[in-house]
Amino acid sequence: MSSVALNPLLFSLLRFGLFGGKNPFDEGAAVPDDAGWQHLFDDAKHQAVSALLYDAILMLPKGQRPPRRVLFHFTTLTQSIEHDNELRHNVLLEFSNDMRRRLDLSIFVVKGSSLADYYPQPLHRECGDNDLFTGHDTSKVAALLESDGVSVDRKDPRHLTFTFRGVTFESHNYLLYHGDEPQWSAQPFHDGLYHLPPAQEAFFLAMHAEHHAVFFHQPLLLRTLLDWCMLLRSPEFHYEDLELLKKGTDVEAFADLLTAYCRQLLDGQLCVGTALNLHGVTLSDFEKIYLHCPRRHPLAFIRVLRRSWKYLRFGRQYRAIYGVGMFRRFYCNNLVVAFRNRFHLSSSGTQFPEQH
Numbered sequence: 001m002s003s004v005a006l007n008p009l010l011f012s013l014l015r016f017g018l019f020g021g022k023n024p025f026d027e028g029a030a031v032p033d034d035a036g037w038q039h040l041f042d043d044a045k046h047q048a049v050s051a052l053l054y055d056a057i058l059m060l061p062k063g064q065r066p067p068r069r070v071l072f073h074f075t076t077l078t079q080s081i082e083h084d085n086e087l088r089h090n091v092l093l094e095f096s097n098d099m100r101r102r103l104d105l106s107i108f109v110v111k112g113s114s115l116a117d118y119y120p121q122p123l124h125r126e127c128g129d130n131d132l133f134t135g136h137d138t139s140k141v142a143a144l145l146e147s148d149g150v151s152v153d154r155k156d157p158r159h160l161t162f163t164f165r166g167v168t169f170e171s172h173n174y175l176l177y178h179g180d181e182p183q184w185s186a187q188p189f190h191d192g193l194y195h196l197p198p199a200q201e202a203f204f205l206a207m208h209a210e211h212h213a214v215f216f217h218q219p220l221l222l223r224t225l226l227d228w229c230m231l232l233r234s235p236e237f238h239y240e241d242l243e244l245l246k247k248g249t250d251v252e253a254f255a256d257l258l259t260a261y262c263r264q265l266l267d268g269q270l271c272v273g274t275a276l277n278l279h280g281v282t283l284s285d286f287e288k289i290y291l292h293c294p295r296r297h298p299l300a301f302i303r304v305l306r307r308s309w310k311y312l313r314f315g316r317q318y319r320a321i322y323g324v325g326m327f328r329r330f331y332c333n334n335l336v337v338a339f340r341n342r343f344h345l346s347s348s349g350t351q352f353p354e355q356h
Contacts, residue, residue, distance in 0.1 A: 006222075006291065007043045011265050014049065014226065017056025018120070019267040025064045037066040041073055047222035051078040051124035082123045089113060091167040092130045093191050100192065103140055107193055108133040108186055110175065110204065114195040118230035126223060129168035133184065138173045175204055177211050182245060198234040199241035205231065206251040206258065210290075215330065217307060219293040220258075228258055229267045239274045253279045253321045257286045279320040289314055 009029060015021030025031050032040060044053040054074045057065055065071060096107040112127030119125045134141050142152045142160050153161040159172040174181050182203070186194040196204060205227060212218045231237060239259075246252045256276040261283050263270040289310070297303050311318065311326040318326040 006287070007040060010040060010043050010047070010049075010053065010222065013040075013053060013056045014222070015266050017052065017059055018226065019229065019269070021268075023060065023064075025060070031064050032066075034067055034070065037070040038073075041066075041070060045077070048126040049222050049226065050074065051081045051121075051126065052119075052226065054078045055121060055124060078124065081126055085116070085123045085125075085127060088127060088130060088167050091165045092193075095130070095164050095169070096191070096193055099141065099144075103137070103144060105134070105137055105141070106186075108135075109189060109193050109195045110172070110201075111208070113193075114189065114201060115205070115227045115230070117189070117195075118227075118234055125227075129170060132169060132171045133175060134171045135173065138171055141171050176207055178250070180249060197241075198231050198237035199245060202228070202231045202237065202242050202255070203245040203251070206246065206255045207249070209258075210251050210254045213290045213293070214326075217293050217296070217303070220290045225258075225262050225266060229262050229270055232259065232262075232271055233267070239271055250322065253277065253281070257281060257283070257321070261286050281317045281320050285314060285317045289317065 009024060009032070012021065012024035012029065016023055040053070041050070044050045054077075057071070057074065066074070092107075092109070092113060099105040099107055109131070110133050111131040112125075113130060116122040116125035116127060138160060142154065142162075145152050145162055145164075150162050150164065158174060158177075159170045161168065161170055163169070175184070182200070184200060185197055187197045189195040195201070205224070209220055209224050213220055232239070242255065246255050257278055259271055259274070260276050260278060263272075264283055294306060297306070307330070308327075311330070315325060318329075322329055
């Protein structure tokens, strides 16, 4: 089963650039040749951390930086990321002002724009679209957009998808997947926007990342690991708040494993002193389960074989993490989700939170 190999130098440079780690080239790592830098550029692009790596490269002494040709690629891509993020954010503010004026609705941002704010340079955290939590106001948003001639995709019961001023939006009825929605809190963000407090943001990020890794067989990106570090480094974050949220959920063990993995690979000071229950699962197994995923095969039969082999190979670890075997968990979940999607059922916890 082939999978995308992780690049240790990419981890080392990001640890150096974002978390005060040592310069890997001063610690004995060889400075890459032209081909090595190009390979690192391609890896960073795949992991959606190109601009963040560029920031780290600019912290290196000039003699350790990539050649002019590769550095030009980094500079150009970083400028493009900045431009796209500025455009996306400006359109978000326009949409927010429109909703406030016409529906008296305050916009609640989740994922990309909210997570970017935890970074030293928010415009360098790559984002794809604008994710909103609109709860029971989602239908009003859809009706208003459609009255303006905007096409709204309602196929997914969790969220609407639409394009506003050339930017893709997802407007969520609810955020989680199994009817286990907590009571979300709204915290003032900036520019009249709201977002989740750090512990709730971390809980949602863990649920989102775990769900996509397990049920869509998508590997955790390095960007997600950095998001996790940035959230947990926030002065407002307290691990005990996350403990209360995740207790008894799908990510009770996953979040602790993710924290331990990030502490080992990226930020050695992350949640130091916090007792993490790894349930006897090694960080090497965590990496193989959640970060080593083959590219999607076009044949469903091959996909089933790959998934089944992984469930058998790591059966003990899956049971330790989830308390149940993955064959039962995966296929039972798929039946439940298919039933909900078929009849457009949603959980009861979809109310828009009070804004304090």
